[in-house]
Amino acid sequence: MNLQQQLMERLDTLNPSHLEIINESANHGGYYPGKESHFKVIIVSQIFQGMRAVQRHQKVYGAVQSLLAAGGGGIHALALHTYSEGDWDGHFPNSPECAHAPKN
Structure with missing residues (x-):
């Protein structure tokens, strides 16, 4: 099982109503096809209700x-973007450019 699938499996334990996992490894230095090192997670769960961002x-x-x-x-x-169901509006921030990203 690849890392992204393992990440999905582990995060499913938080009972998300919305979960996106984006492999952003290609945007970083040292990338090669199939590399799994940098991920963005957008997760919405009622479990986060009443928690501060650091607790989430x-x-x-x-x-x-x-x-x-x-x-x-x-x-x-x-990169974590954590929301309770009441906080979630369907939008999340873009990731910043990596200083060591491959140049085209």
């Missing part, structure tokens, strides 16, 4: 810890 992020990190590079996994960067 801690909840996500707790679910995916072993997949992160520091935990022995292969994910180098994880």
